[in-house]
Amino acid sequence: MRTRKKAITRDQLTHYDNYICTNPEDYRSKWHEYFSNDNKIHVELGTGRGKFLITLAQRNPHINYIGLEMKEPLIFDAVFKAQNIRLNNIAFLHYNAYNLEKTFSDKEVDLLFINFCDPWPKKRWAKRRLIHGNFLVIYNRLLNNGSEIHFKTDNEKLFEFSLNEFCQYDYKLKNITFDLHNTEAPDIVTTEYEDKFVSKGMRIYRCEAVNRETDC
Template sequence: MRLRNKPWADDYMNENSHIVIADPFSKKGKWATEFENDHPIHIEIGTGKGQFITGMSKKNPNTNFIGIERVKSVIVGAVKKVKEAEVANTRLLNEDADDLRELFEESEVEQIYLNFSDPWPKARHEKRRLTFKTFLEQYQSILKPDGTIVMKTDNRQLFEYSLVSFSQAGWTLEEVSLNLHDLEDPTNVMTEYEGKFSEQGHPIYRCVVRVP
């Protein structure tokens, strides 16, 4: 689906520079200073319209959340949600996270969320999957020792691929759920896609992985 261009997006983000960080690369190793506290840092790759990160921020006021979304016309929706929720523990980055090591120092992050990432089903696109080995190397670098990744998807093939990828990297699978909503987990915050797919009867897969 083609996204509608929003010509006002740049102005809106500039007006809310306390939420959208204009030069996030300068914050590398200094995110604690940005938040003015030493709370754990959790990042979401592919924030979308911000339902998940806003909900998590409300539930966890003593955790700092950073959402990364490359599509300008999408991230403005997240900015609006964060602004309306009046949560002080959230920042958004309008960046294409080609290499997270340019945004975060080694061991600066405690947890990473991969929510409904593009499955890139064709074999020739394997390197674009966010659980391909080169991405796992980035995650391991920026995560603290014993840091975790929480992945949710409705795509069975991507889920199975990711479980193998995590295992081959020598990471510990702490949870594997083939139908998340059967667990009735009170800590789970749904994304926009999760709500839509769940209503359609699709199972939601989740895994929690701990790095060495």
């Protein structure tokens, strides 16, 4: 008989405060103090079990990485992975991306990753999509001038929607691909979801959007 995995509680998450920041709002505009350095800050919305962000953190020790995730079991798995390899340039937030402005101040983020977010397929749900224009306005404030959003999805309609939204809100698009794993893109870093999709022969859509310059 298959046993059910025991649920992780929020109290248990506080036992891993070396990797989980339980008071992220206190570090708004102070993330360099949290990491005790002035390195650039790269953020992933919906980090899942952490494969993508942890791989980047291993490869780039000179960059600070922050992953937001709402599901306790997933963030717990990510923390175990980071702890096992003793990373010191990564942090995880058990936090909703909808509250991003409470966590980061203007121009505090240098790169934003949005990987395989919920497509919210119905038209009336469009404003919930993390690449809807309402969010793009917020991201533009939080991102340093000339910084980028890297977006990946397996959903073609969501990808087309994202391209239109990026253009409408004055982001400059580059490196657009409608089949990432059948291109010559070098050294692709994947997520757990992405590995499953690719193994089933599904296409992965990706683009990079450069934010417009704004005054602080």
